[in-house]
Amino acid sequence: MTVQAYKPALRLPFFLAGLAVAALAAIMLVRIPSGWKAGYLAAVAVLTLNRCTGRYLFARKNKTNKIGRPESER
Numbered sequence: 001m002t003v004q005a006y007k008p009a010l011r012l013p014f015f016l017a018g019l020a021v022a023a024l025a026a027i028m029l030v031r032i033p034s035g036w037k038a039g040y041l042a043a044v045a046v047l048t049l050n051r052c053t054g055r056y057l058f059a060r061k062n063k064t065n066k067i068g069r070p071e072s073e074r
Contacts (some may be wrong), residue, residue, distance in 0.1 A: 006062070 025044060032040055 006058075 022056060029037070
């Protein structure tokens with residue numbers, strides 16, 4: 001099972017939500033005071049790392065074995 005196949009009906013809403021968050025992050029980066037930019041970029045980097053780690057762990061947990069069942073169902 002891949003992340004994309006987990007809940008196919010949620011792919012479009014999550015994609016649109018991701019676009020909205022990315023647009024908000026870009027707007028905030030332009031409008032925040034210059035003294036806050038380093039902290040803001042650090043927070044964005046940490047959040048991105050957490051999101052990537054979560055996606056990796058989810059994919060690893062639901063990795064399928066040779067008979068097509070997730071490893072967690074063994």
